Amino acid sequence: MNSLVWMLAGLILMVVGGFASAFFGVRRSRYTRQIGAWSLAAGCAMAMIPSCQTLWSGVSVQLALPWPITLGTFHVGLDPLSAFFAIPICGLSFLGAFYGMEYLPSNSKATGFAWAGYNLLVASMLLVVLARQAILFLTAWEIMALASFFLVAFENERESVRRAAWLYLVAAHVSAAFVAALFFCLGHYTGSLDFDAWSGGSSLPSGIGTVIFFLALVGFGIKAGFWPFHIWLPEAHPAAPSHVSAVMSGVMIKTGIYGLVRVLTFFDTPPMSWGWTLVGIGITSGVLGVLYALAQSDLKRLLAYHSVENIGIIAIGLGLGCLGLSTGRSLLAFVGFAGGLLHVLNHAVFKGLLFLGAGSVLHATGIRNTNRLGGLLKAMPVTGRTFFIGSLAICGLPPLNGFVSEFLIYFGAYHGAVAFHSGLIVSCLAVVLGMALIGGLAAAAFTKAFGIVFLGEPRSREAAAAHEAGPAMRAAMTILAIFCPMIALLASSILQLMAPVLSTVLHVSAGVLTSQLEETVYFLNQIVMISLFFGMVAILLLLLRRSLPGAKNVESAVTWDCGYARPSARMQYTASSFAQPIKALFAFLLGSHSHLTPPRGILPQAIASFTSTAPDRVNERFYHPIFEAILKGLRRVRVLQHGEVQLYVLYVAMTLVALLIWCLR
Amino acid sequence: MKLLSLIHPFLALLLAPLLLGVINRVKAVFAGRRGQPLLQAYYDIWKLLGKGAVYSRTTTWVFRAGPVIGLTAVISALMVLPFAGQSGVISFSCDFVVMAYLLGLARFFTIAAALDTGSSFEGMGASREAQFSALAEPALLLGLAALAVQSSSLSLSDIFTQLNLQAWMKVGPAILLVAAAMAVVLLAENSRIPVDDPNTHLELTMIHEVMVLDHGGPDFAYILYGAALKLWLFAALLVNVLMPVQASNVPVNFAVALTGMFVAAIGVGVVESIMARLRLLKVPQLLVGAAVLSTLALVLLLR
Structure with missing residues (x-):
C-alpha cells in the first residue's frame, strides 16, 4: 500500500481524536486529555514511519485523489525534503502532547478545544509539507493559521492574550495573501497549479523570477519570523500554552522555511x-x-x-x-x-x-x-x-x-x-x-x-x-x-x-x-x-x-558578602541589571525606553520607581503608523455601514443596476 | 611528524604558569620591587590543590562544574593550536572556530558559576564578562578570517605554515594590523590591563577576579591553571602571527617560539606597568576598535 495513505490516515486519526476530545471536554469527562493526547501520539507515529522510510531510502512517493474543489486536486507527495521537515513536526508534537497532558488545567471547559486545536495544528502542518498543489497547500496553510490562532487565544480571559491573538491573526493572513499571490503568479506563467509543473522555474522571464522570490520571501518570511516581519512572534509565543509555544516556535515557523526552500527548488540557479x-x-x-x-x-x-x-x-x-x-x-x-x-x-x-x-x-x-x-x-x-x-x-x-x-x-x-x-x-x-x-x-x-x-x-x-x-x-x-x-x-x-x-x-x-x-x-x-x-x-x-587530599574537607558557609550583615535575595543582580551594559551599548539599535522617578527630599514621601522597556522599534516606527493610516482611511468608508437594512438592499440593487449597465454597454 | 605536534600541549601544560611569573616579575621591576618568585603561580596552584573547599549554601552543582569544565575546555582548545612550525594535534578546516567556541563554553560555565553564588558582586563581573567577550569574539574571528584569506587555507596549522617571510614582505601591514587586533583580544580575554586588573582588591571594579571570588581550594587551583593556559593559548596565537619560524631544525624552532612566548609575556607586563586601566565604559570602544583593525586588514588584503 502507498505509504502516503498511512500518513493521511494518521492525520485523520489525530483530527478525529482532537474533535472527540473537544466533545468529551464539553461534558467534562476525565478522558478528554487521554483521547486528545493518545490519538495525536498514534497519528504522529503513523506519520513518522513513512517519513523515516523516505529519508532513509531517498525514494519519493506521490498520491493524487479526486477533490471536488474548483482548481483543486488533492495531490500530496512525500519526498526527502518533506520528510525532513515532517520528522521534527511529528517528534516534537508527540512529546508536546504528553507534556500538555499534565500542563493544561484539567478542570477547564476549554481543555478539549485546546486538544482539538493542537491536533488540527499538527495535522495541518504535516499537510503543508505534503501538499503538492497550490489550493491544497493554501487550505492547509490557512487551517494551520486558524488552529494556532485558537491556541494562542486559549487564555482569552486576559486582555494581552486577546491582543496577541489578534495580531497573530492579522500577520498570518498577510502571510497567506502573499503566498496566494505567489502561487497565482507561478500558476499564471506556467498554466498549472501543480508543484510538479513549476520545477522548471528558471525558464520564467527573469523579472518574474525576482517577483516570485520577493513574494515567497515576504509570505513565508512572515510565518518564519524574518526581521522585520517578526513582530507577531514575541506576542503570540508568550500568550500560547507552553507546549503550543514549543510546537509553534520549534516547528510551525519552520513551515515558512520549508515553503521558501520549496520555492527555491523550482529554480536551478538562483x-x-x-x-x-x-x-x-x-x-x-x-x-x-x-x-x-x-x-x-x-x-x-x-x-x-x-x-x-x-x-x-x-x-x-x-x-x-x-x-x-x-x-x-x-x-x-x-x-x-x-x-x-x-x-x-x-x-x-x-x-x-x-x-x-x-x-x-x-x-x-x-x-x-x-x-x-x-x-x-x-x-x-x-x-x-x-x-x-x-x-x-x-x-x-x-x-x-x-x-x-x-x-x-x-x-x-x-x-x-x-x-x-x-x-x-x-x-x-x-x-x-x-x-x-x-x-x-x-x-x-x-x-x-x-x-x-x-x-x-x-x-x-x-x-x-x-x-x-x-x-x-x-x-x-x-x-x-x-x-x-x-x-x-x-x-x-x-x-x-x-x-x-x-x-x-x-x-x-x-x-x-x-x-x-x-x-x-x-x-x-x-x-x-x-x-x-x-x-x-x-x-x-x-x-x-575527587582524589585530592582535601576533597573530603568540605564546609558550607554563606556567599561572600563583603562583610555586610544582612544580605537579602533582592540585592542580587537581576536579569535587567545583567543585561543593562549591553542594552546601553546597543541603545542606538534597540531604542529602549526608561522612566525614572527618583526619590526626592531628605525623607522621600512618594515612592521612587524605575522602569525600562524595549518595545519593538519596527512595530513602533513602521507597522503602527501604517495600520493607523489604514484605519484612518477606512473610517471614511464607515459611513456606508450603519445597520439600516433597507439601505443595504438599496446598495445591492444599485450594484446590480450598475453591473447591468456595464454589461449592456 | 604527528608525534612532534604532541610536544606543544605538554609544553603548554608545563610552562603556562611561568608566563604569569614573568608578567609579575616585569611589573615588579617597573615598580622598583624585587617581586614574587618566578614560580609563584606553581606554588599557589600546589598549595590550593592541597586545601579543602568552602561552598556557599546558595550554590549548586553548576558552581562546582564551572572550574572543571573551564579548564577542560581550554585544554581541548590547545589541541588545535600549531606551535613552532608543528601542526596542531588535531587539524581540520575551520578548527579555529572550534577553538573560539570551546573558549566560549568555558566562559559560559564561568559566568553561570558566578551567578550561582547569588552575590551581586559576582553578578556584576558576570555581566561585564558577557558584554566584553561578545565584542571580543568578532575581532578574533575576523582577524583569523584575514589570516585565512591571506593564506587561502582554512585550518590554523595551514594558515601559520603559509605565513612566512614572503607573506610578510607582500602584505606585512595587514598582518601587523591582525597582530594588533589579536593583542587587544589577548589583553581583554585574559583580563589584563587596560581592560581588567588582575591585582585589584576592589570588587566593584573587577571583572574576572570578582567572578571567581567565591571559589577556593582545588576549584581555585583549576581556575588559576586554566587562566594561565588561556594566556598561553592567546600568546601562542600572537607569536604564530608575529614570529613565523621556518628553520628546518626542530629544536631551534621550539627555542625561537618559546622565546617569543616569553617576549609576549614581557610585553604584557610592560603594558600593565605603563598603562592605567580604562574606564569600563571605554572598554567596548577598545574592543570594537580591535574588530575594526581586523576589518582594515581584510580590506588591505582584498585590495
Missing part, C-alpha cells in the same frame, strides 16, 4: 541577489533578534526573540547555499544548505526543550518575569538541568548540536571568503562578523536566562515555593535534552541521511554529492574527536578533584 538578500535578512534577524532577546525580562518573550535569531541563522545558511549555487561552488552550496537545514532540526530540539522548560517554570511559580524568579535549580532539578543543556545548545557551544549546524555555516562563510570571488567575499565576511556577534550575544542572553531563573536565591515568595514538574513533563524535557548531544555526536551519520534532502535542493543526483559529503564528514568526525577528548579530560579532572 541569481546572486537572492543569496545576498537572504544573507542580509539572516544577519539582521540574527543580530536584532538576539539583542531584543537580551532586553526582555519575560522568559517566554526572550525565547520568542531567540526564534527570530535562529531563523536568521537558518536564513544565513540558505543564503550561503544560494550563493554557492549561483557561483557554481558546489561545496559552498552543500554546506550552506546543510547548515541551514540541520539548524532547522536542531532549533526544533533545543527551542522545543527551552519552551517546555519555561512552561514548567510558569506552571510551578505562575511567573514569567525573570526578575522575580531565581534559585529554581534546587526545587526543579530536572527542569533546571535540561534547560541548562538547551541553553548551551542554543548558544551553539560544543559539544552540543547547535554547534554543528553553526560550524557548517561558519565553514561555508570562511570557504567563500578565501575563494576570491568578488560577489562572495563581502557577504561571507559579513556572515563571519554576524555569526561571531550573534554567538557572543546569545551566550550573554542565555547565561542571563538560565543564571537568573535557576541560580542564586529566589527573588519572590512564589519562586521560593516552586515544585518540580510532573513525570510526563519531565520525560518530555529529558528526551529532548538527550537529543542535544546525540545529534552532535551522530552529526556525520545525520548528514549522510540528509544527502537525499540536499540532492533535492541542489538538483543533483545523490551520487554527485559524494565528494562534498566526504569532506564535510571528515571535519565533523574531527569535531567528534575533540568532543570525546573533551569528555575524557573532564572525567580525568573530576577524578583528580
Whole structure:
C-alpha cells in the first residue's frame, strides 16, 4: 500500500481524536486529555514511519485523489525534503502532547478545544509539507493559521492574550495573501497549479523570477519570523500554552522555511541577489533578534526573540547555499544548505526543550518575569538541568548540536571568503562578523536566562515555593535534552541521511554529492574527536578533584558578602541589571525606553520607581503608523455601514443596476 | 611528524604558569620591587590543590562544574593550536572556530558559576564578562578570517605554515594590523590591563577576579591553571602571527617560539606597568576598535 495513505490516515486519526476530545471536554469527562493526547501520539507515529522510510531510502512517493474543489486536486507527495521537515513536526508534537497532558488545567471547559486545536495544528502542518498543489497547500496553510490562532487565544480571559491573538491573526493572513499571490503568479506563467509543473522555474522571464522570490520571501518570511516581519512572534509565543509555544516556535515557523526552500527548488540557479538578500535578512534577524532577546525580562518573550535569531541563522545558511549555487561552488552550496537545514532540526530540539522548560517554570511559580524568579535549580532539578543543556545548545557551544549546524555555516562563510570571488567575499565576511556577534550575544542572553531563573536565591515568595514538574513533563524535557548531544555526536551519520534532502535542493543526483559529503564528514568526525577528548579530560579532572587530599574537607558557609550583615535575595543582580551594559551599548539599535522617578527630599514621601522597556522599534516606527493610516482611511468608508437594512438592499440593487449597465454597454 | 605536534600541549601544560611569573616579575621591576618568585603561580596552584573547599549554601552543582569544565575546555582548545612550525594535534578546516567556541563554553560555565553564588558582586563581573567577550569574539574571528584569506587555507596549522617571510614582505601591514587586533583580544580575554586588573582588591571594579571570588581550594587551583593556559593559548596565537619560524631544525624552532612566548609575556607586563586601566565604559570602544583593525586588514588584503 502507498505509504502516503498511512500518513493521511494518521492525520485523520489525530483530527478525529482532537474533535472527540473537544466533545468529551464539553461534558467534562476525565478522558478528554487521554483521547486528545493518545490519538495525536498514534497519528504522529503513523506519520513518522513513512517519513523515516523516505529519508532513509531517498525514494519519493506521490498520491493524487479526486477533490471536488474548483482548481483543486488533492495531490500530496512525500519526498526527502518533506520528510525532513515532517520528522521534527511529528517528534516534537508527540512529546508536546504528553507534556500538555499534565500542563493544561484539567478542570477547564476549554481543555478539549485546546486538544482539538493542537491536533488540527499538527495535522495541518504535516499537510503543508505534503501538499503538492497550490489550493491544497493554501487550505492547509490557512487551517494551520486558524488552529494556532485558537491556541494562542486559549487564555482569552486576559486582555494581552486577546491582543496577541489578534495580531497573530492579522500577520498570518498577510502571510497567506502573499503566498496566494505567489502561487497565482507561478500558476499564471506556467498554466498549472501543480508543484510538479513549476520545477522548471528558471525558464520564467527573469523579472518574474525576482517577483516570485520577493513574494515567497515576504509570505513565508512572515510565518518564519524574518526581521522585520517578526513582530507577531514575541506576542503570540508568550500568550500560547507552553507546549503550543514549543510546537509553534520549534516547528510551525519552520513551515515558512520549508515553503521558501520549496520555492527555491523550482529554480536551478538562483541569481546572486537572492543569496545576498537572504544573507542580509539572516544577519539582521540574527543580530536584532538576539539583542531584543537580551532586553526582555519575560522568559517566554526572550525565547520568542531567540526564534527570530535562529531563523536568521537558518536564513544565513540558505543564503550561503544560494550563493554557492549561483557561483557554481558546489561545496559552498552543500554546506550552506546543510547548515541551514540541520539548524532547522536542531532549533526544533533545543527551542522545543527551552519552551517546555519555561512552561514548567510558569506552571510551578505562575511567573514569567525573570526578575522575580531565581534559585529554581534546587526545587526543579530536572527542569533546571535540561534547560541548562538547551541553553548551551542554543548558544551553539560544543559539544552540543547547535554547534554543528553553526560550524557548517561558519565553514561555508570562511570557504567563500578565501575563494576570491568578488560577489562572495563581502557577504561571507559579513556572515563571519554576524555569526561571531550573534554567538557572543546569545551566550550573554542565555547565561542571563538560565543564571537568573535557576541560580542564586529566589527573588519572590512564589519562586521560593516552586515544585518540580510532573513525570510526563519531565520525560518530555529529558528526551529532548538527550537529543542535544546525540545529534552532535551522530552529526556525520545525520548528514549522510540528509544527502537525499540536499540532492533535492541542489538538483543533483545523490551520487554527485559524494565528494562534498566526504569532506564535510571528515571535519565533523574531527569535531567528534575533540568532543570525546573533551569528555575524557573532564572525567580525568573530576577524578583528580575527587582524589585530592582535601576533597573530603568540605564546609558550607554563606556567599561572600563583603562583610555586610544582612544580605537579602533582592540585592542580587537581576536579569535587567545583567543585561543593562549591553542594552546601553546597543541603545542606538534597540531604542529602549526608561522612566525614572527618583526619590526626592531628605525623607522621600512618594515612592521612587524605575522602569525600562524595549518595545519593538519596527512595530513602533513602521507597522503602527501604517495600520493607523489604514484605519484612518477606512473610517471614511464607515459611513456606508450603519445597520439600516433597507439601505443595504438599496446598495445591492444599485450594484446590480450598475453591473447591468456595464454589461449592456 | 604527528608525534612532534604532541610536544606543544605538554609544553603548554608545563610552562603556562611561568608566563604569569614573568608578567609579575616585569611589573615588579617597573615598580622598583624585587617581586614574587618566578614560580609563584606553581606554588599557589600546589598549595590550593592541597586545601579543602568552602561552598556557599546558595550554590549548586553548576558552581562546582564551572572550574572543571573551564579548564577542560581550554585544554581541548590547545589541541588545535600549531606551535613552532608543528601542526596542531588535531587539524581540520575551520578548527579555529572550534577553538573560539570551546573558549566560549568555558566562559559560559564561568559566568553561570558566578551567578550561582547569588552575590551581586559576582553578578556584576558576570555581566561585564558577557558584554566584553561578545565584542571580543568578532575581532578574533575576523582577524583569523584575514589570516585565512591571506593564506587561502582554512585550518590554523595551514594558515601559520603559509605565513612566512614572503607573506610578510607582500602584505606585512595587514598582518601587523591582525597582530594588533589579536593583542587587544589577548589583553581583554585574559583580563589584563587596560581592560581588567588582575591585582585589584576592589570588587566593584573587577571583572574576572570578582567572578571567581567565591571559589577556593582545588576549584581555585583549576581556575588559576586554566587562566594561565588561556594566556598561553592567546600568546601562542600572537607569536604564530608575529614570529613565523621556518628553520628546518626542530629544536631551534621550539627555542625561537618559546622565546617569543616569553617576549609576549614581557610585553604584557610592560603594558600593565605603563598603562592605567580604562574606564569600563571605554572598554567596548577598545574592543570594537580591535574588530575594526581586523576589518582594515581584510580590506588591505582584498585590495
